[in-house]
Amino acid sequence: MSSPVQDISMICPSCHHTFTTWHRASLNLELDNFDEDYVRSATVKVCPQCKAEIHVNSLIVGRDGIWRVAIGENSKKYTLHEAMRIVLLEQPEHSATTQFLSDEIAERHLYRQKGGGIAHNGQIRIRAIKYARLFEMMDRDIVRLIEPKPVSE
Numbered sequence: 001m002s003s004p005v006q007d008i009s010m011i012c013p014s015c016h017h018t019f020t021t022w023h024r025a026s027l028n029l030e031l032d033n034f035d036e037d038y039v040r041s042a043t044v045k046v047c048p049q050c051k052a053e054i055h056v057n058s059l060i061v062g063r064d065g066i067w068r069v070a071i072g073e074n075s076k077k078y079t080l081h082e083a084m085r086i087v088l089l090e091q092p093e094h095s096a097t098t099q100f101l102s103d104e105i106a107e108r109h110l111y112r113q114k115g116g117g118i119a120h121n122g123q124i125r126i127r128a129i130k131y132a133r134l135f136e137m138m139d140r141d142i143v144r145l146i147e148p149k150p151v152s153e
């Protein structure tokens with residue numbers, strides 16, 4: 001027998017959004033006839049806010065009853081403008097200073113340069129100007145997200 005389905009609250013490791021999904025602690029593929037799509041939907045959850053794919057084989061439940069991906073398992077990295085979008089989505093008016101974005105992106109390991117360095121506020125500003133369809137500069141230092149939907153390069 002596979003474990004029964006349970007509803008769980010999860011925190012997205014990328015954008016920290018909390019959402020409800022379902023989970024089975026184990027799937028017995030020999031006894032139960034699950035098809036591939038079912039197994040995938042049981043083991044990969046998609047964050048409704050930032051669309052990050054979260055592999056639930058490394059889920060741990062916290063003392064608050066909320067499930068999180070185990071530390072070290074969140075290896076998904078974003079491009080710099082995707083990381084900026086994720087942080088801005090959570091901010092009032094979808095805007096923040098370039099310094100705040102730099103700090104948040106570094107602290108949450110959303111983006112690193114190839115050499116491992118963090119993106120400084122000057123780079124955030126340059127990226128915001130380059131991706132003018134996504135962002136606008138409200139001021140020298142304040143970036144606003146104008147297109148909240150995910151985009152590819």
Ligand SMILES: [Zn+2]
Pocket residue numbers: 012013014015016017047048049050051052
């Ligand atoms: Zn998310």
